[in-house]
Amino acid sequence: MALHEEIQASFYRKAAFEPGLAARPANGEAPTFFSAGAEIYAQGEKSSSLYTVEFGAVRVYRLLADGRRQISAFLLPGEMFGFETDTTHHFFAEAICATGIRIQRATLLQGDLAGALLPMALQSLVRAQEHLLVLGRHSAAERAAAFLLDMSERQGGLRRLDLQMSRADIGDYLGLSIETVSRVFSRFRQKGIIRLPNLRGVEIVKLQALKDLAA
Amino acid sequence: MALHEEIQASFYRKAAFEPGLAARPANGEAPTFFSAGAEIYAQGEKSSSLYTVEFGAVRVYRLLADGRRQISAFLLPGEMFGFETDTTHHFFAEAICATGIRIQRATLLQGDLAGALLPMALQSLVRAQEHLLVLGRHSAAERAAAFLLDMSERQGGLRRLDLQMSRADIGDYLGLSIETVSRVFSRFRQKGIIRLPNLRGVEIVKLQALKDLAA
DNA sequence: CGGGAAATTGACAATGCTCAAGAGTGGTGG
């Protein structure tokens, strides 16, 4: 059984006992499954849908010709992405780990739904603007602290984070090299601010220390 | 006669001869005038309006406790700003130079207008995401080139730019110090890519060279 | 267990920042 099938099956098992988790959108579409690294859409592709993360995680990014990458957003369950001003995608979107995505065709989004969409778009805008401050005016340590706090808050203040994304992903999100990300995390660990129980896991020990750092 | 009154008077004088310039929005509201440096709104203020630049230029920014500033956007004539997810402003907005702003109360924006608003919000989102790439993964020279090209394109491809904003503004927009901005501009001038006819003016001489740099 | 990818760590280099001094502008008042 392939990994994503395993996940899919476990999702449905869980859904059978937790009806809220399986709540369907008004149009009744079922989520589509993507395994780790799978492309959801590519830059230049025609855009005609909106995407909502059901479970898993997504990275949305742009590439430069020389291979530099900027991840503009990580999307967690419940979050929506794929807004475009025209009919073409200007970004790549990939599943970071086994991920379920609910896809809504844009044709269903005319009329009333445009109004419902505005808050989601504004949410993305606020996130992007917050991110601008981090990239423009924060040191490496401040960026890492802000990232950990953001990820924690977006998971309801959870202190044990399963980040899913690699150091390369984090670096390309924060505008840092993987080595710098690793060094900052190590320094945080040495100071007892966080623990790194496993490769992709982070536990926040001194929350206030992180908040002080995030400035 | 105070500066902004002078400006306002000159605007109306000009308007008398150029009806197009005095064109009023459908709701008939007249623009409000702000002199250079005047605050349009402040972080933490209650937000109940949307703003459209009629003439002049605006900077929207956030401040950190230690004085670091990140300008998230410059707004030029015809562009709209002030989108918020809740009823509080999360940014400061100031006039860069003598500026006219059309203010629309949010109460007028319920219903149908929400749909009309979405494209404007998405436009802001795209700009912010583009800006993320610049701040995260571009060198100082690439940032400056991207900035000049963006300003030029937003003015219809004009090659002689009157930037209005100071080096400090540009630095806080690009995540660079004023000295670095100045040095990069000087290097561009030495290479014959641009000319700097006066303090706030830039003339693009080798457009392609800038485009190559912007990567 | 073992292979391989990811992460960590170290040494060095480069980019951009800070501090400081000097030059150019443009606005203001005499």
Add this chain to the structure above:
DNA sequence: CCACCACTCTTGAGCATTGTCAATTTCCCG
């Protein structure tokens, strides 16, 4: 109208932070 003055911009020198390159270790996952 001109000269001054304050402010911004420019330029230089030294330094700090972060990036690059490389070696080593750790951690998964078969």
